[in-house]
Amino acid sequence: MIHKSTIDAVFDAARIEEVIGDFVQLKKAGSNFKGLSPFSEEKTPSFMVSPVKQIWKDFSSGKGGNAVAFLMEHEHFTYPEAIKYLAKKYNIEVEETKQTDEQKQQADERESMYLVSEFANTFFKNSLHKTEQGKAIGLTYFKERGFTEETIQAFSLGYSPDVWDAFTTEAIKKGYQLEFLEKTGLTIVKEEKQFDRFKGRVMFPIQSMSGRVLGFGGRILTNEKKAAKYLNSPESDIYHKSKVLYGIYHAKQAIAKNDNCYLVEGYTDVIQFYQTGVKNVVSSSGTALTPDQIRLVSRLTKNITVLFDSDAAGMRASIRGIDLILEQGMNVKVCSFPEGEDPDSFAKQNTLEELTSYLEENVQDFISFKASLLQKEASNDPIKKAEMIRDMITSVSKIPDVIKREIYIRECSKIMDISEDVLFDTLAQIRNDHTKDQRKQQKTAQKKSFEVVKTEVKKAPEVNRQYELERKIIEILLLYGKKEEEFEDLILKENEEGELVHELEQYTAKVFEKIYLDLQEDEIEFTNNDFKTLYTILIEQLNQEEDFRLENFINHIDPEIASEITSILMTEDKHSLSRWHDKEIHVKLKENNVSAYVHDVILNLRGVLIAQKIEELKQSIMTSENNEDNHETLQDISDYLLLRKILSEKLNRVV
Known part of the structure; x- marks a missing residue:
């Protein structure tokens, strides 16, 4: 068992953006960071990290939590292993008792x-x-x-x-x-x-x-x-060989820092480069490059430079991997070494300055490199040249980005001395053939599924308003629980004429006190067990701890509940992933008017509960056999309808 003092020291030292930054390339997005999900295949970022809250959320897979939760999900660490990993990263001595x-x-x-x-x-x-x-x-x-x-x-x-x-x-x-x-x-x-x-x-x-x-x-x-x-x-x-790259552990920080990854073939290539001083290098370890390996790199950079051995067989094998890299939306450059040399031998014989200088001077765009390689093979044979051009356009067709495809087609036209129109027509034909093949495969798959399962049209699930409102109350307590706010309530009072009228009452209170007293007054209990547990713990800690810190609360709570908390806290940050501000769509922030938001949520929750009560009373009348016993029930319904009307007036006042 690891001592609590060590765990506390780890959480105090660990910065979530640094921990996750070792595995995912993060870019600033307002006060947060965003990146591609490490848990699913995607082209646009849905992964968000909040340095302020010290939590992360992956909107594509639904996963989330603190730094330890990330390591447990991504690296399949146990909790103690994640703590030890962070302790090593931040030079913290681990105190623990020996395992029996x-x-x-x-x-x-x-x-x-x-x-x-x-x-x-x-x-x-x-x-x-x-x-x-x-x-x-x-x-x-x-x-x-x-x-x-x-x-x-x-x-x-x-x-x-x-x-x-x-x-x-x-x-x-x-x-x-x-x-x-x-x-x-x-x-x-x-x-x-x-x-x-x-x-x-x-x-x-x-x-x-x-x-x-x-x-x-x-x-x-x-x-x-x-x-x-x-x-x-x-x-x-x-x-799993297809999901691992040799040297990624040593190279990850250099890859992210240099925004480029060198890809070589063998173990000793990686080691020799690293020793010379070029540390952003990995190897597929002699196996054919796979989409999973490319995606591993894509978390850190969008740029790959493939380093070829000088022998023709090695070049041909690596050329096949380039199409796969392009298909994943990566930017590819290539570099080959002088005859008789490979990355290992060349790095061994040269200094860091000589090696980096050679790489900079000899690196080529993939299309130029492929053209020069294929031209040697085609020589003056027109049939081989035609095959070579089609081969190059096939590579270009793999690129998802339309603008990049067009630029490469124009480049290819210059190199091969052939009209752009012919190349664009060839590109369209190749992509159409590919689309037809995909549709054919989809139809075959659908046909099989129809043979096995009779599908039914399902209605979209109804939104559970009570669940959503209970969730919002937890969110408010987490974000603003200790905040003092000016609240205003419409209170029913009797005037001089003996009539009940609304009178505005203003007062100052902490947010958690306001919520607690309002829910107590109405004897409202949470229906969701997780929220019920969270509410009890939160009210207790907000009441007892003068300096309530959200990151401490998350770090010392059950991981499953912590995951739910992360999901609640990061929901609003999801807007920044869609870059609504760039589209002149401005999302209203809750912190601009916390008291109104609290009123809105509590009154809406009351409204939902009143609606449920009215429905229950109506059902009891419908199932009752004796109409004379329904007088009191009808009066109750009338009272609840009046209460609902008052709530609507209050909501209009607040909103």
């Missing part, structure tokens, strides 16, 4: 796999630095690659002993279950035998954006023909 054996056993399966991976990482590092075999083979290899001790430590490089079960035996000895050693792919189990997957290899841990070890890449150092040169961890519950 029983607590360790209670860790869920996914968490057990993370623990096994972390242990493996430590084991491989120790093997590299503290064993004779590790030093002689593994460390020598890394030093020959030109890696410094500092770089080896930074990337947690290691060595798996050339013994069939060295790691597995040690892990079981330390209490790790064979089940999770197998599920992470670290151990291969066959019948009653088990042995290490990465035997005799130098190890590259593959980390998530937050630094968690998800899997490993291992390179063999012998010349065994049957063994693969590089071997990766198999797919598991914590490691």
Whole structure:
């Protein structure tokens, strides 16, 4: 268990915009920040971060909370892990009591796999630095690659002993279950035998954006023909190759800062670039680039520069990935290295100044690069040239932005010496063919769904006014509970003639006191259980704490309730995502007239409850068999109708 003093220190130090900024590219939006949702695919921002309230809200998925909640959602951390991550980020010493054996056993399966991976990482590092075999083979290899001790430590490089079960035996000895050693792919189990997957290899841990070890890449150092040169961890519950980029943990801040990401092919390319000083670099680790990997980068920047090896095969493979990057709405540039060089070797032989200078001078727009590459292949063959042009226009057709497509078509026209009209016609044809294919697929999918399920037209769900009004009361208490306001009420008083008339009464009160007394007077109880719990806690804390701070309240409340609070608090901030002000549509802010807003909500809630009571009384008359017993009920209905009329007058007065 982590001590409360540590948790308090973490929450005091953590700035939500800094924590989330490590994973999502945020842009200023008034007093808030906005960005693309890290939980769903989208082209326009629906993710909002409030530094003032220290909360975030993702309007596309409905998720929200504080900094810890973000780490738990995004990185699948447990609560203690999220606290430890933040403590490390802000250099806070963690005080905690040791876990018992029983607590360790209670860790869920996914968490057990993370623990096994972390242990493996430590084991491989120790093997590299503290064993004779590790030093002689593994460390020598890394030093020959030109890696410094500092770089080896930074990337947690290691060595798996050339013994069939060295790691597995040690892990079981330390209490790790064979089940999770197998599920992470670290151990291969066959019948009653088990042995290490990465035997005799130098190890590259593959980390998530937050630094968690998800899997490993291992390179063999012998010349065994049957063994693969590089071997990766198999797919598991914590490691999905298509969703991970090697080096993203080390590169994320540099990518956001430079607003560009260099994409290379292998582990050593990333490490060598990083060591030279170019840190905004990641690798797809030898696998084909995927949409998920591109979206991972898009959270930090919209710009990708693909770095090619000089060999033709490498270039051709990378060219295929460019179309995928364009399809995701990213900006792509490319750069190739001199013949016989790759990113690793070139970075190793050059200083930071020489490397950055080369990248700046040799980087090309993707269309120019693709044209020059294809022209070499087409030579003077007109048929190949026609295919080449169509190939280039196919790439342009992937770009979602219309303006960018047109600019690239004009550029392509100049390079290929062919009329723009022909290219635009070709573009239209390709896009039309693509649209037809999509429609055909949709129709097929719809046909299948009709065969399986008989669809029914559903009515839009009715708005639950009582729920919405209870929600607004919680919102008011959270935002303005301690605020002193001038309130005015229309009070029914008897005049000199004995008639009941409305008289305006003004008084000063704190918002939470006004709400509490009004609800008490009418004996109003919340119907939503979450709101009922929240209301009780809020009234108690607002009454007891002189210095009520919203961020402290959110940080120390149950995560599920905290999520509901975030949803309530960030609803109004959603307007800034739509940039209504830019369209000359000005959203009225509640804080401009809190007292009127409080009156409005409470009176409307009374109105809803009165309407419900009238309906109940009407139903009781309709079901009653004895009309003589209905006299009192009819009088009650008359009284409630009069009360509703008075409420309407009050609402008109306030609004």
